Amino acid sequence: MNPALSFPPMPAGANESIIKPSLSFKKQVYRCVGAILLFIITYVLMFVGALAIAVVFAYFGITIMESLSSFITLILGGALIGSGLMLLFFVIKFLFKRTRTDYSGMMEITEQDQPQLFEFIRQLTAEAKAPFPKRMFLSADVNAGVFYNSSFWSMFFPVKKNLKIGLGLVNSLNVSEFKAVMAHEFGHFSQRSMKFGSYVYNLNKVIHNMLYDNDRYGRLINSFARMHALFRLFAWINIKIVEGMQQILKGVYVVLNKTYLGLSRQMEFHADAVAAYVSGSNQMVSSLQRTNIGQLCYTGLINYWNTQLGDNKRSANFYPQQLEMLRHFSRKHNLLLDDAGLPVITNGIADLIGGSQLVINDQWSSHPSNDDRTISLERINLITPTVTEPAWLLFKNAEQLQLQLTDSLYASAKLDNDIAAVDLEGFKADFYSAIDKNSFNSIYKGYYDERGINAFDIDEAIINPVAIPSVGIDELLSDTNCSLPRTAETMQQDMATLDTLIDVRKDIKTFDYKGVKYKSTEAQTVRNLIEKERLHILKNTEELDKSLFIYYYKNCKTEVNQQLLAGKYRNLFKYQAEAIKDYDLYNNIMSVFSKVYNSMTAENIHSTVNTVYNHEQQLKPRIQEIIADEETRSHINEDELKAIDKYLKSKWVYYYEPSYDNEAIGIFNAGVGNYISAVAKRNFELKKDLLNFQTSLA
Numbered sequence: 001m002n003p004a005l006s007f008p009p010m011p012a013g014a015n016e017s018i019i020k021p022s023l024s025f026k027k028q029v030y031r032c033v034g035a036i037l038l039f040i041i042t043y044v045l046m047f048v049g050a051l052a053i054a055v056v057f058a059y060f061g062i063t064i065m066e067s068l069s070s071f072i073t074l075i076l077g078g079a080l081i082g083s084g085l086m087l088l089f090f091v092i093k094f095l096f097k098r099t100r101t102d103y104s105g106m107m108e109i110t111e112q113d114q115p116q117l118f119e120f121i122r123q124l125t126a127e128a129k130a131p132f133p134k135r136m137f138l139s140a141d142v143n144a145g146v147f148y149n150s151s152f153w154s155m156f157f158p159v160k161k162n163l164k165i166g167l168g169l170v171n172s173l174n175v176s177e178f179k180a181v182m183a184h185e186f187g188h189f190s191q192r193s194m195k196f197g198s199y200v201y202n203l204n205k206v207i208h209n210m211l212y213d214n215d216r217y218g219r220l221i222n223s224f225a226r227m228h229a230l231f232r233l234f235a236w237i238n239i240k241i242v243e244g245m246q247q248i249l250k251g252v253y254v255v256l257n258k259t260y261l262g263l264s265r266q267m268e269f270h271a272d273a274v275a276a277y278v279s280g281s282n283q284m285v286s287s288l289q290r291t292n293i294g295q296l297c298y299t300g301l302i303n304y305w306n307t308q309l310g311d312n313k314r315s316a317n318f319y320p321q322q323l324e325m326l327r328h329f330s331r332k333h334n335l336l337l338d339d340a341g342l343p344v345i346t347n348g349i350a351d352l353i354g355g356s357q358l359v360i361n362d363q364w365s366s367h368p369s370n371d372d373r374t375i376s377l378e379r380i381n382l383i384t385p386t387v388t389e390p391a392w393l394l395f396k397n398a399e400q401l402q403l404q405l406t407d408s409l410y411a412s413a414k415l416d417n418d419i420a421a422v423d424l425e426g427f428k429a430d431f432y433s434a435i436d437k438n439s440f441n442s443i444y445k446g447y448y449d450e451r452g453i454n455a456f457d458i459d460e461a462i463i464n465p466v467a468i469p470s471v472g473i474d475e476l477l478s479d480t481n482c483s484l485p486r487t488a489e490t491m492q493q494d495m496a497t498l499d500t501l502i503d504v505r506k507d508i509k510t511f512d513y514k515g516v517k518y519k520s521t522e523a524q525t526v527r528n529l530i531e532k533e534r535l536h537i538l539k540n541t542e543e544l545d546k547s548l549f550i551y552y553y554k555n556c557k558t559e560v561n562q563q564l565l566a567g568k569y570r571n572l573f574k575y576q577a578e579a580i581k582d583y584d585l586y587n588n589i590m591s592v593f594s595k596v597y598n599s600m601t602a603e604n605i606h607s608t609v610n611t612v613y614n615h616e617q618q619l620k621p622r623i624q625e626i627i628a629d630e631e632t633r634s635h636i637n638e639d640e641l642k643a644i645d646k647y648l649k650s651k652w653v654y655y656y657e658p659s660y661d662n663e664a665i666g667i668f669n670a671g672v673g674n675y676i677s678a679v680a681k682r683n684f685e686l687k688k689d690l691l692n693f694q695t696s697l698a
Helices: 023-067 071-096 115-128 175-189 194-211 215-225 229-279 281-311 318-332 349-353 370-380 398-409 424-438 458-463 484-503 520-554 559-597 602-628 638-648 662-697
Strands: 106-109 136-139 144-147 162-166 313-315 420-422 510-513 516-519
Touching: 023 071, 023 229, 071 194, 071 215, 071 229, 106 398, 115 136, 115 175, 115 229, 136 398, 144 175, 162 175, 175 229, 175 281, 194 229, 215 229, 229 281, 229 370, 281 313, 281 318, 281 370, 318 398, 318 424, 420 424, 458 520, 458 559, 484 520, 510 520, 516 520, 520 559, 520 662, 559 602, 559 662, 602 638, 602 662, 638 662
Parallel strands: 136 162, 313 420
Antiparallel strands: 106 136, 144 162, 510 516
């Protein structure tokens, strides 16, 4: 290993009892064994039953053909024998299904390619008392994982595991955190219980094959049924027996998978314990936080470049740009950067981005929440010093790897030969230009983002400002105040989650809110509490909007500026009110028009199109008003205006039986889309102009 790079130490005084399976772990193992046995017994009974039916059908079929030698008896006997054989085939057809491990999106590396990384991993596996990976792969994403080539025979013979390392993850961690994440993965390597994963995976393939992978079987039984009416009768009997088997298998599937997912969550806690034992609890906790932010920035960058493909641009190297996104995130949330240029996180990411305080322990989740993992790790409380160098120092020819994995991200995209590959400087120029264009002054700390300013009586606020507390701008724009809209939005999402819990997810028995555990029967009560608190926050937001206007109005040095500020507020309030109606018109027609992308009968299609025409009687006159309005017209370019005019000039026929007119549908989408885009751009620019003017007054 590079002599300039220190191998992160193990925690002093770590006791091996830490990595012994817990009582909860053992209980889940026993439950998983029971679920697997349940499946095996169920399947054996199904197989024996199908075999018995096939034997009985064959016996009677042969007997009938031998004793009554006529054409119809030959048909009857053949139908019996064929039906029995097909039923037997149904329960064993999974044996003939071939599966291959998907290596797409992954690049294998060898020790010759990456000697320092392999040396690091070899030393780590020795500390973790885990076997060295059979093969090692790199991927583009923010992830690391253990996988193996699971087949029917892997249930009976040992299978060596492979290690996958995502470069987006490497980009987000220092060396100590990278060691912690790798130690977590090697915690899985050392778990005998991973064997159950092979069992469950393969048994699930059996169930899936018998429940859903029946196209070939369906064609076979249809061909059988077309031979004769008697064949059709026994095909129907066959189908009814198969449907009965499938109902039983659905129940077994629920038991098998819920049990295994419970074990998977315990396996994650155990792998975390191994990581703490080898690298320190603090490093694993830090890696969880850094990985979350790395994923957030990675996803944001993917979305950014997806929008750029339309302009024939792509990323030249994804990873320096992801780092720039991490640094932008740090600046936005006032986080310090460490020696590797990575954000220093003192609290969880939920605290930074206004995360939910609702936690549901979902039986169908394979991983515990990061909060639960953090609590478990902090309970272990093993601390090690941090090697702050970036994890990239473990990789040879890092830039070449980055370029190769960046290219892999575009492997499935259809790119023009002359597409421009944008480097870091080009990305920064465009990215920050877009941020400046599409965001408000940073003094507001995101307070006005993605919402309208609450309307109030401007004249009353000017005449009676004493109703507003006289405080400074720092207090008005405190972090707590600026987080109010995001908090209200999160509460709205939590209420929607609880609605699902109340109406749909009857399988969830408990949930946590603000650290307090509740029964699912208390979900409505908690929802009411959240709604009450949300309404209080919305009221505070309304008052704060008004207070900010009065603060800036009082700080105007001239009467002209006071009039300008009040006028800008009045103008914005007017267009905000109109926009509500515009969005209603847009959403109403699009909710109907979206149905054309579904399969419908001709009668339903005609009904849908007629409803669209009814909505257009209101929408088209409104669009005429919009493009006649000078304020809105200034936010529509010539191409957009042509698309709107083309849509307005005619009553387009969207459906000529038996097919849709795709050209007319395209004209509708372009015209209506440009109309609502103009409304959104107008309101954004009006609000931005107002807020910039406010800032200039202080």
